[in-house]
Amino acid sequence: MINHSLSHLPHGIKPPTTKAAKKAMEITMGLAKIFNAKSLIPVDSVQISGVSYLNLGEPGLLFLEKMALTGKTVVKSTLNPAAFDPMSPPDHVSEEFVTKQKRVVDAYKTMGIEPTLTCSPYLVGNLPMFNSHIAWSESSAVVFANSVIGARTNREGGPSALAAALTGVTPEYGLHLDHNRIPHISISVNFPMDSPLDFGILGAWIGRVIGQKQAFIRLNENNSPHITELQAISASLITYGGASMFHMEGVTPDWFNRTPPSQTISFSKDDSINTLKTISSSPIKGEPVHMVFLGCPHYGPMEIENSREIVNSIGNQILKRLFVGTARTKGIHSLPWSNMAGGCAAVAPIPKGVKTIATNSAKAAFYLGNRGFRILLGDAKQCYLVAKTGEWG
Amino acid sequence: MIKGLDIYRGKAVGETLFIKEPLSFYGGVDPETGIIIQKNHPNHGSSIKNKIIILKNSTGSTVGTWTILRMKGEGTAPLGIITQQSDTVLATGTIVSEIPHIDGIEISKLENVKRLTMDGDVIYTPDELPNSNYHQSHDGKSSPISCDGGIVIKLGGSLITHKESTYPHLDKETLNSISETISNSRRPMALVHGAGSFGHAFVIKHNLLNNPQTPQNLQLWGELQNLQYELNNRVCESLRNNKIPAWPVQPSAIPLLDTPKGEVHLSILLRSLVSKGFVPVLYGTPALSSSGSMYILSGDKLVIMAAKALGYKKILHLTNVEGIFESFKSGKGVGKPIDVITPLTYKKLNIRLNHNSESDVTGSMGSKIELLLQATRDGISSQIINGRIQSTIKSALNDKFVGTIINPT
Numbered sequence: 001m002i003n004h005s006l007s008h009l010p011h012g013i014k015p016p017t018t019k020a021a022k023k024a025m026e027i028t029m030g031l032a033k034i035f036n037a038k039s040l041i042p043v044d045s046v047q048i049s050g051v052s053y054l055n056l057g058e059p060g061l062l063f064l065e066k067m068a069l070t071g072k073t074v075v076k077s078t079l080n081p082a083a084f085d086p087m088s089p090p091d092h093v094s095e096e097f098v099t100k101q102k103r104v105v106d107a108y109k110t111m112g113i114e115p116t117l118t119c120s121p122y123l124v125g126n127l128p129m130f131n132s133h134i135a136w137s138e139s140s141a142v143v144f145a146n147s148v149i150g151a152r153t154n155r156e157g158g159p160s161a162l163a164a165a166l167t168g169v170t171p172e173y174g175l176h177l178d179h180n181r182i183p184h185i186s187i188s189v190n191f192p193m194d195s196p197l198d199f200g201i202l203g204a205w206i207g208r209v210i211g212q213k214q215a216f217i218r219l220n221e222n223n224s225p226h227i228t229e230l231q232a233i234s235a236s237l238i239t240y241g242g243a244s245m246f247h248m249e250g251v252t253p254d255w256f257n258r259t260p261p262s263q264t265i266s267f268s269k270d271d272s273i274n275t276l277k278t279i280s281s282s283p284i285k286g287e288p289v290h291m292v293f294l295g296c297p298h299y300g301p302m303e304i305e306n307s308r309e310i311v312n313s314i315g316n317q318i319l320k321r322l323f324v325g326t327a328r329t330k331g332i333h334s335l336p337w338s339n340m341a342g343g344c345a346a347v348a349p350i351p352k353g354v355k356t357i358a359t360n361s362a363k364a365a366f367y368l369g370n371r372g373f374r375i376l377l378g379d380a381k382q383c384y385l386v387a388k389t390g391e392w393g
Numbered sequence: 394m395i396k397g398l399d400i401y402r403g404k405a406v407g408e409t410l411f412i413k414e415p416l417s418f419y420g421g422v423d424p425e426t427g428i429i430i431q432k433n434h435p436n437h438g439s440s441i442k443n444k445i446i447i448l449k450n451s452t453g454s455t456v457g458t459w460t461i462l463r464m465k466g467e468g469t470a471p472l473g474i475i476t477q478q479s480d481t482v483l484a485t486g487t488i489v490s491e492i493p494h495i496d497g498i499e500i501s502k503l504e505n506v507k508r509l510t511m512d513g514d515v516i517y518t519p520d521e522l523p524n525s526n527y528h529q530s531h532d533g534k535s536s537p538i539s540c541d542g543g544i545v546i547k548l549g550g551s552l553i554t555h556k557e558s559t560y561p562h563l564d565k566e567t568l569n570s571i572s573e574t575i576s577n578s579r580r581p582m583a584l585v586h587g588a589g590s591f592g593h594a595f596v597i598k599h600n601l602l603n604n605p606q607t608p609q610n611l612q613l614w615g616e617l618q619n620l621q622y623e624l625n626n627r628v629c630e631s632l633r634n635n636k637i638p639a640w641p642v643q644p645s646a647i648p649l650l651d652t653p654k655g656e657v658h659l660s661i662l663l664r665s666l667v668s669k670g671f672v673p674v675l676y677g678t679p680a681l682s683s684s685g686s687m688y689i690l691s692g693d694k695l696v697i698m699a700a701k702a703l704g705y706k707k708i709l710h711l712t713n714v715e716g717i718f719e720s721f722k723s724g725k726g727v728g729k730p731i732d733v734i735t736p737l738t739y740k741k742l743n744i745r746l747n748h749n750s751e752s753d754v755t756g757s758m759g760s761k762i763e764l765l766l767q768a769t770r771d772g773i774s775s776q777i778i779n780g781r782i783q784s785t786i787k788s789a790l791n792d793k794f795v796g797t798i799i800n801p802t
Contacts, residue, residue: 023488023489026401026488027484027485027488027489030400030401030484030485030487030488030494031481031484031485033398033399033400033496033497034398034400034476034478034479034480034481034484034496034497049455050455050456050458050459055456055459056459057459057462057463058463058466059459059462059463059465059466060459060462060463062466063462063489137455139455154481155455155481156481157455157458157481157482157485158455158458158459158485159458159485159488159489160481160485163485370420
């Protein structure tokens with residue numbers, strides 16, 4: 001059973017000097033052992049999850065603050081969303097929670113991690129090169145980076161990504177190795193899809209049907225997804241038990257280097273409808289909806305402008321029920337919805353009285369559903385209208 | 394003994410919990426109680442608090458890492474974790490929380506093990522006793538279970554008691570300082586202590602060794618036995634105060650200890666104690682030989698017997714001197730102690746061996762060295778150091794050069 005992996009720091013890797021870097025290297029070497037990695041490789045960028053105080057708790061915060069005493073990043077590193085941006089906290093959160101959340105972000109900042117507070121780091125400047133090695137946590141970004149960008153990362157946890165940020169290296173195993181990036185099963189989509197909701201459902205279905213196997217997806221003719229749709233499938237694929245990467249014919253950068261697997265499963269409109277029914281509660285026309293959550297994964301500047309236009313076009317008012325997940329980005333002001341830049345509804349305290357939440361994200365449906373909310377899944381247009389009326393239309 | 398991958402090195406001794414299906418720490422375990430709450434899990438309702446848990450791997454959200462850290466803070470975490478193929482969430486959780494974790498173990502082998510010991514990258518189970526293959530090993534050179542890193546420590550009687558005292562007088566402070574230092578070591582170990590003022594003065598006063606075994610003398614032998622028992626009691630108490638799981642072993646209660654048969658019994662006893670996680674504490678004591686006469690089974694002899702019985706390759710002598718010196722002046726070593734003595738170099742050394750104090754009935758430092766030189770034939774190295782200095786003990790426990798080392802070559 002014993003595999004003969006690394007037991008000592010490989011040649012050429014500088015031994016860590018600070019306490020934090022030593023702990024970081026302990027984590028890196030521990031992972032090298034369990035995954036039987038032969039070497040450690042340098043990474044170009046890091047994305048770190050584990051920011052919401054709701055998930056970290058007091059021991060997590062103290063651990064980060066201890067690391068921040070001596071830890072400094074050696075590569076570009078960005079940060080996942082917090083429960084909310086501690087610089088502009090929502091009204092329904094206690095002062096203590098805000099302080100703790102701020103301390104978490106400050107600890108990361110002290111270590112040199114950019115407080116981007118987004119799960120879409122590739123939209124705010126952390127955009128790795130094709131085939132470059134990176135160490136990202138945040139599952140949706142891991143799939144997006146591996147598949148849509150073609151960079152190479154395993155699905156890191158918060159601490160292992162932090163370890164990579166402080167050491168600059170990661171164990172060479174899994175998706176860093178080319179032979180682990182081949183597709184296993186072809187998925188043929190036989191109807192045109194036209195929304196992030198559709199792509200989110202496709203990801204969920206693939207995750208459930210083929211599990212950890214990597215898909216080679218063939219879309220219906222002339223169907224070319226835009227970035228929000230690719231974000232949606234990246235997020236739902238891994239949320240529903242799927243692999244950390246996929247290939248998509250004509251879309252993802254590495255597809256033409258790969259042979260489409262002969263084993264093919266087709267995905268029909270019926271599959272899509274049936275999958276939706278298992279992710280969403282069955283909505284009743286006119287039922288009250290207390291909160292609408294879009295931007296999972298976080299919308300980029302383009303999608304923010306789209307949303308602003310749509311909201312303005314349906315009434316030119318601020319939709320208080322609507323929350324849109326975005327990075328903590330400077331320069332975007334006077335949004336026509338409740339501000340949650342830098343935050344994420346899935347890991348945030350939800351205002352009292354909220355029972356039913358509408359979203360267009362299959363991933364958000366999963367996590368909010370797990371927290372006991374009634375989830376209604378609809379496309380963005382439907383969600384905007386619900387946000388305006390407060391009722392399922 | 395099973396060797397695995399040390400994900401987080403440490404020592405853990407305790408009851409096991411075999412977890413039959415992968416467990417999600419986030420949502421699957423209540424961090425406030427340590428109870429498994431995962432729906433439909435076969436171990437639903439069991440507590441992992443203070444257990445050594447054995448599982449294939451964990452599943453679920455990466456938040457699991459922080460759940461493990463939180464459990465450590467709440468005092469509900471497992472003592473140790475053994476996995477077959479660990480995942481990132483669990484491994485980072487144990488490293489961040491500093492919970493001993495060994496991976497790469499075929500866990501089905503451990504399904505029925507109730508207790509075990511984790512130490513670094515090694516797991517000891519109680520059913521690994523050498524019953525069946527002991528004789529083979531005893532005749533041959535190698536030990537059936539090589540316990541790399543295991544150590545037998547001798548606490549000199551002159552160190553833990555006020556030896557020149559004419560009545561039994563414990564040196565409580567020194568004893569406690571030693572216990573404290575030893576407790577920080579993660580090596581598997583057994584201890585042996587001498588008698589000091591609990592024995593030697595009594596033997597000399599009554600001239601026990603030279604007098605015939607008259608009924609009155611038998612009383613004295615019994616009394617002497619009781620004094621050792623009392624000292625052992627105090628030593629174990631001090632060890633336990635420092636969280637060392639001390640287990641008193643009265644060597645004179647083992648029949649025929651001066652024969653190979655007795656050595657087998659000693660081996661079975663010590664190995665089972667160690668594999669259970671105990672630290673056996675033996676002591677020099679009067680004993681009945683196989684021929685029926687009384688003799689003094691000295692701590693110096695016992696320490697070697699214990700090392701052989703356990704297959705340990707290292708003996709550490711804690712004494713009240715810095716090591717072995719080439720020459721002495723008024724009871725104190727001149728210059729620096731000798732670094733290393735081997736059977737070869739010993740012959741060339743002109744060590745004056747008469748620096749034993751009057752009240753040592755078990756021979757001088759010279760006889761101690763000769764016993765240890767004999768032990769080198771079994772591949773056992775010894776180190777003689779000053780047991781009053783905590784940093785010196787610490788260095789010796791980390792196999793650093795301090796005091797005098799007696800090596801095979």
